Amino acid sequence: MKLALRELLRRPGRFVTATVILTLIAVLLMFLGGLLDGLIRNSTGAVEAQDADALVFSDTSQASFLRSRIEPETRTTIETELGVETGGLGVVLLGARVPGNGPRDLANVAVWGYELAPSGVPAPPGPGEAWADEVLEADGVSVGDRLLVGPARIPVTVVGWVENTSYNGQAGLWTGVDTWRSVLTANRPDAALDTGVFQSLVIRRGDRDLGGVSVPDAVESLFDGEVVALTVREAIEEIPGVTEQRGTFNQILGVTVVIALVVIALFFALLTVERTALYGVLKAIGARSRTIFAGLVVQAVVVTLVASAVAGLAVVVLDLVIPPGSIPLSISATRIITSVVLLLVAAVIGCAFSLRRVLKVDPASALGSSQ
């Protein structure tokens, strides 16, 4: 192992090519992962932010807010029977005119009406006011701006910023339920809801004991199939396009990891061929194949860690430089660590392709011909 580390320190030039290529691959892996996370967050942030044990939808809605209708009686039944806390929730997707922008330069917004505040969102603001997702900054929105929402141009004033609450790629505007209902009725009269009717219910169990039954199961057991209750995670997966986006990106990420594996395999196979004479000498003086192979793995791991560190730093800088809302990039420690782990696994597997060659090195080669 010391031998392998000393070679890295004293002959770094031999490893520069592999390190540079792996750094680029690591940047690609982390950047693509960040894009996936950003896209998913843009589609699901508002749902993910819900501080809920269950979200309730009507049975024929396929867990779509826009198609779902929850009547007041349903809510009363849940509260009475289970003793849990409930909050009405609804959304409408519209364009908003921003002061100072052109008449066709609309900001895409998801206007939410809520009673129970999601994580990171303050309590519902006053009538005609909204907490706005910070991605609207990219559309030129500032705190205090009066947005005109939808074709009916309902005025909504931004009173502060929240983070990571987009839905279906549209920035969250978090309003009280009356403001939301008026925006919905004015702009989407076909989807208007009577007072007391919501698209969904947020359920919080609090300290209520449901006898070991999960909240979604407890809710659904109260009805004869009229409602669907989902955990937040399940509700996210029901959002159209989420599974497909994740699947597509994961395939691209998988191919990138395979490319990293091939690069490492080729590089260390080449290095092993170059070192055949040296390995012959080492074996002649008593080195075991496993010791030599462990040295290769150590070198691959160090090269991968250096490449990952540089790449991690690069994508973090990118994330800081790119303004919110311009591209859906979300770099997290989890994503970087996951990428590093994947690359390390690829490095070890890539090295394994050189194992056979290491095993085949004949110590007799150190003494001239084996014959």
Added chain:
Amino acid sequence: MNASASSSATPALHMVGVRKVYRVGDEEVVALDHADLTVAADEIVALVGPSGSGKTTLCSIAGGILSATAGSVVVGGEEISGYNDRQLTTFRQNQVGFVFQTVNLVPFLTARENLLVVDEMGRREGKPARARADRLLEELGLADRAQNLPGQLSGGQKQRVAIGRSLMNEPGLVLFDEPTSALDTELGAHVMELIRTEMKARGTSAIVVTHDERITEYCDRTVRITDGVLEA
């Protein structure tokens, strides 16, 4: 054929009826044919023969690098002819030293580290090994070159480092494969004197493989080999 020493102490090497046969396609090639060789403790033997005569094969078998097809090989009282690869590796770590034809120092290690690599790959003694490496470098006149890389050493200095490396595991037998072939006459003579001095000072036996007759004057005995057959 028998080439034996007169010493009565446990011999450094005792080979009896050793054969090495390689299969090349459908043919068998006999590289070593019923070789008997005994090297006494403290004895330096020159193994002389033309290219392809089998001297490297004999050396490899004596050093536990190759296994004999038949016969008995006892090194320092240890019968190694039945050893598997793993046992032979352990044997090489502890019982024999090698000096290779092309020196073959690890190019990115200093002279001192080239000695210590033997310990790193084998016994892993640590501090005693470091002390031994320093002592060997001192004795070989390389104390001031301990931190130099092979590329910063002359041919003779590299050869001395290689000799030091071969002595790191305190072997009873050191095998020299054409130790002077890459050196000029004067340097070659100097290296052979050094080999003799160092081996005799430690009571270590040596086999010096060569095709250069001038080398034999530095050895206690000369054994010749032709077409895999030893001559007394």
